[in-house]
Amino acid sequence: AQTVTQSQPEMSVQEAETVTLSCTYDTSENNYYLFWYKQPPSRQMILVIRQEAYKQQNATENRFSVNFQKAAKSFSLKISDSQLGDTAMYFCAFKIARDDKIIFGKGTRLHILP
Amino acid sequence: DAMVIQNPRYQVTQFGKPVTLSCSQTLNHNVMYWYQQKSSQAPKLLFHYYDKDFNNEADTPDNFQSRRPNTSFCFLDIRSPGLGDAAMYLCATSSGSEGWGYEQYFGPGTRLTVT
Incomplete structure (x- = not known):
């Protein structure tokens, strides 16, 4: 069975700082996808970044980047130059290619402080 | 803009009174999902459709049912809501x-209150 673990229930950082959110997962599959989703307070969930397991290069989307360590089954999210609008719940998620479902971690609540 | 639309955004129902939540999409996606999310928790998958094929999660209560009459629409029926069913869907x-x-596109959710 696949599991996703986010070990940081809550974090706070000052605006403009860099913050890293941790995620580990467990699977015996080789073909899978990893995601970070953002859910701002009272707003809908959106995809932040996606990583295909077969790609060695870490995904980057503007201020968001991941550190994907396949052997260690680790998938952390780095937010650079954090902004007040980054305040949200962040969910790490995992999907086997052959399955329609994704598995969410429990989430990390991130507060960006002015 | 292509999107996932949920109606209503807020729903109040009485204990035991059936309620239906609706979802529509303009993305023409094959797969539609229903999740239940309680405060500060991860979304919990209730069921999903791949086209017309219905897939129920093993731990989804029988009280929850779903219909997908066409590609665009999907409904969540709660036959006899209990207080514990109050959540964001x-x-x-x-x-x-x-x-x-394989990205999932989410709607804004329907917040269900059971009185």
Whole structure:
């Protein structure tokens, strides 16, 4: 069975700082996808970044980047130059290619402080 | 803009009174999902459709049912809501193919209150 673990229930950082959110997962599959989703307070969930397991290069989307360590089954999210609008719940998620479902971690609540 | 729409955004129902939540999508995605999300928790998958094929999660209570009459619409029926069913209900869609990166697109949710 696949599991996703986010070990940081809550974090706070000052605006403009860099913050890293941790995620580990467990699977015996080789073909899978990893995601970070953002859910701002009272707003809908959106995809932040996606990583295909077969790609060695870490995904980057503007201020968001991941550190994907396949052997260690680790998938952390780095937010650079954090902004007040980054305040949200962040969910790490995992999907086997052959399955329609994704598995969410429990989430990390991130507060960006002015 | 292509999107996932959920109606209503807020729903209040009485204990035991059936309620239906609706979801529509303009993305023409094959897969539609219903999640239940309680405060500060991860979304919990209730069931999903791949086209007309219905997939129920093993731990989804029988009180929850779903219908997907066509590609665009999906409904969540709660036959006899209990206080424990008060939650945010999220609808999501996915193309189901690698070309779209398997991303799920979420609606804004319906917040259900049971009185």
